[in-house]
Amino acid sequence: MKWLGPTWVTVDLDALQHNLNQVKKHSSAPICAVVKGDAYGHGIRRVSQLFASQVNYLAVNDLTEALEIRTVNNQIPILVLCPPLPQQLKAFALHNLTVTINSQNLVEALAKQSRQMQKIIKVHLKIDTGMNRLGISPNEAIDFVNLIKRQPFLKLEGIYTHFAAANNNLAYTRKQLIKFKQLQQAISEKGHSNLIWHCANSAALINLPETHLDLVRVGTLLYGQSTTKLPDSWNLQPTWNLFSRIIQVKKIAKGESIGYGLTYTLKRHSVIGVIPIGYSDGLGVDVKKHHLIHRLLEKPINVLIHDQEYPVIGKIAMGMCCIDLTDHPKALDLYGTAVCIPTKRVLINQRLPKVYFQNKKVSCVYFQNHLWEAVEKNGQLYLKDNLNGR
Numbered sequence: 001m002k003w004l005g006p007t008w009v010t011v012d013l014d015a016l017q018h019n020l021n022q023v024k025k026h027s028s029a030p031i032c033a034v035v036k037g038d039a040y041g042h043g044i045r046r047v048s049q050l051f052a053s054q055v056n057y058l059a060v061n062d063l064t065e066a067l068e069i070r071t072v073n074n075q076i077p078i079l080v081l082c083p084p085l086p087q088q089l090k091a092f093a094l095h096n097l098t099v100t101i102n103s104q105n106l107v108e109a110l111a112k113q114s115r116q117m118q119k120i121i122k123v124h125l126k127i128d129t130g131m132n133r134l135g136i137s138p139n140e141a142i143d144f145v146n147l148i149k150r151q152p153f154l155k156l157e158g159i160y161t162h163f164a165a166a167n168n169n170l171a172y173t174r175k176q177l178i179k180f181k182q183l184q185q186a187i188s189e190k191g192h193s194n195l196i197w198h199c200a201n202s203a204a205l206i207n208l209p210e211t212h213l214d215l216v217r218v219g220t221l222l223y224g225q226s227t228t229k230l231p232d233s234w235n236l237q238p239t240w241n242l243f244s245r246i247i248q249v250k251k252i253a254k255g256e257s258i259g260y261g262l263t264y265t266l267k268r269h270s271v272i273g274v275i276p277i278g279y280s281d282g283l284g285v286d287v288k289k290h291h292l293i294h295r296l297l298e299k300p301i302n303v304l305i306h307d308q309e310y311p312v313i314g315k316i317a318m319g320m321c322c323i324d325l326t327d328h329p330k331a332l333d334l335y336g337t338a339v340c341i342p343t344k345r346v347l348i349n350q351r352l353p354k355v356y357f358q359n360k361k362v363s364c365v366y367f368q369n370h371l372w373e374a375v376e377k378n379g380q381l382y383l384k385d386n387l388n389g390r
Ligand SMILES: Cc1ncc(COP(=O)(O)O)c(C=O)c1O
Pocket: 034, 081, 162, 200, 201, 202, 203, 217, 218, 219, 220, 221
């Protein structure tokens, strides 16, 4: 992979497949795979291709993400979790995207758009059962159902809610579920059947099987992580790594300081490596770090070279940072070596190349806004056909 450089992400498609199998094994309902946030940093196009034939729905945050999926798949139903703005309605209809409904204005605008285009638009009604963020109150739901059902080109396909704390407050989550199920009962008593009722995210899928209902909307678990303790019946595989190559190695004397602001002073004669990744790539960017207490307690990022940890020292700059290589027995020979950087995946810039592995081999690469079929020969990576639109 010598061409690839100096910074790239690897994604293990077999691990994603394994995790999807685990989710399927534990869910009593069909799956909606959440691929928002560039598939939690894994690259929305390739991940959507992998999941599309194996799940019932994909969910994204907004129109832009949905259109990314449509470049590789025209068929899979896509639920867009954020309601559209008026100027986006036509695109929702054209690309068969499922709309989240949260206001009467939206129903009316969508009804007008669908009539003008003579096109059925699928909608899911979002109920706020206690997250106190998006959605309408359960009390308003029956009126909304009636309003939507009166529109000839709107198809009310589903009703959903989202849990605020399914990872750490099950009492509260149960209260949300009760509200949601009471609404389900009331709406079915009015004769509205064949609706998809859904509420479970990853943590609820694990902690409260009674939340599975007609569909589970799962993200985190697919990507090998969990916000709640995993029971023994689960095993997830890691899916993602970030690498950058060392572009300079040098000796620096004790007492000298490293990088912008001279914030880090060397306590010994050291060997310092520079890697070309910084906050414009998303490294070290974490909202929590704005809190003083976090900055004080913060542990350094440790990069890995052959499983040994080496700390990032000094300030992370826009496109570069420094690592302390002093403890490496061959520190001065490390120019060009790839280091693995543990970090928060969704924060990493989506433009970084992604190398997808399948059956332990490179299968394709996302690079400069395209998916390429790729093969590796003698450590060199060759890009072949552009896979977009297939
Ligand atoms: C509405 C909604 N449903 C489901 C999910 C998936 O959550 P998780 O990643 O915890 O599975 C999200 C993600 O934030 C979401 O916003």
